């Protein structure tokens with residue numbers, strides 16, 4: 001359900017330009033180009049009518065009221081690092097860019113931080129660190145993605161296996177609704193059950209229910225220095241069994257997997273000496289204190305050995321540990337040098353991780369396309385990266401088939417089509433396969449109640 005393109009003869013964009021601070025509205029087609037795509041590079045991205053670079057909640061209200069009055073589609077946009085086409089433009093839309101909304105204020109007394117949506121995740125972490133506090137959610141893109149985008153996608157990351165995902169840290173939001181009303185939800189309170197859980201409703205809503213303009217986040221005490229274990233395996237099965245055996249017994253603060261193709265792509269870039277011959281590598285961290293941390297690493301070592309690990313390296317040196325995490329974080333960018341990518345984000349219950357990985361290998365062989373694998377393995381959340389030559393129509397078609405088959409496989413294993421990147425535009429086709437008809441109908445009911453004209457992020461998710 002979404003709005004028809006607005007009749008552009010029925011309004012004058014100059015009225016919006018005049019209603020907003022100088023320089024707030026961009027209509028130059030060349031300048032708007034960088035606002036058309038996110039990192040999914042959706043080939044169907046449209047041409048915006050204007051990019052509105054908002055500075056305040058009131059600016060967003062002005063833009064939304066103008067859009068509502070004239071039936072203009074609106075695409076909210078953070079930093080454009082999304083991987084599902086959720087922020088790709090549609091024809092004749094207003095892109096509402098939050099890049100100028102950068103205020104940030106830490107309150108150490110309540111252990112909360114109030115941020116505007118354009119602040120980068122890394123900037124939230126840095127501001128919290130000044131007070132000995134920590135904002136845990138850490139997508140691999142944390143240095144380049146906005147906190148508003150994180151809230152809108154309910155972003156995950158590497159430490160989420162122990163510390164939870166974005167929603168676990170959102171205490172309050174200000175949201176501008178489709179008719180321009182600004183509503184304040186929640187606040188710096190650790191417990192609050194008055195009314196429906198509306199904060200949770202907007203977390204992960206991918207710009208389809210409102211524009212988030214102010215966020216209250218929970219902070220926790222700084223993380224202890226972590227010990228790192230890197231284990232190499234002769235097969236993916238050995239690595240996934242290790243993941244299962246670890247998560248049955250303990251909660252490491254990181255449990256990531258890279259397959260051979262990912263290791264090689266990263267090694268091509270970094271030349272850091274990763275073993276190119278192994279089939280899989282696990283990067284595990286424990287941030288338990290002193291003896292407890294040492295005991296946890298010893299236990300993980302024993303589990304990895306039982307599962308035929310060929311090499312196990314451990315270190316307490318934070319810089320050495322960080323070098324492996326940097327390697328892990330750069331898998332997507334390293335794979336981008338190999339060709340065009342279709343990025344998956346399927347997740348399964350952890351006991352099904354082995355079956356998922358085996359199934360993905362079979363799809364790769366059947367469709368004759370390279371599928372590299374990197375995973376937040378401890379969460380059962382994998383990122384199969386389908387590599388293809390976009391100039392080769394046959395290979396592109398096979399890559400598209402593999403893309404759908406991986407989601408179908410995940411659903412068959414009791415999993416989800418997206419663990420953290422969102423449905424966006426690229427996965428919308430598969431949402432009805434995942435949700436029950438009743439759940440899908442409820443999604444539509446909520447969307448229609450909040451956005452009866454269907455102007456918010458049309459074509460995304462629903």
Ligand SMILES: Cc1cc2nc3c(=O)[nH]c(=O)nc-3n(C[C@H](O)[C@H](O)[C@H](O)COP(=O)(O)OP(=O)(O)OC[C@H]3O[C@@H](n4cnc5c(N)ncnc54)[C@H](O)[C@@H]3O)c2cc1C
Nearest residue numbers: 078079080081082086139140146148149150152156207212
């Ligand atoms: C190299 C790389 C690694 C990545 N690793 C991870 C990872 O480990 N975990 C993970 O979860 N993601 C990861 N991502 C994906 C991406 O960074 C996240 O989805 C991130 O949360 C998007 O933030 P953004 O500011 O770029 O949002 P955008 O891409 O601009 O937007 C994403 C969605 O949020 C909506 N939106 C943005 N701002 C607002 C707002 N203020 N109000 C309402 N809706 C809004 C948009 O409409 C869109 O639907 C990675 C991306 C890259 C490129």
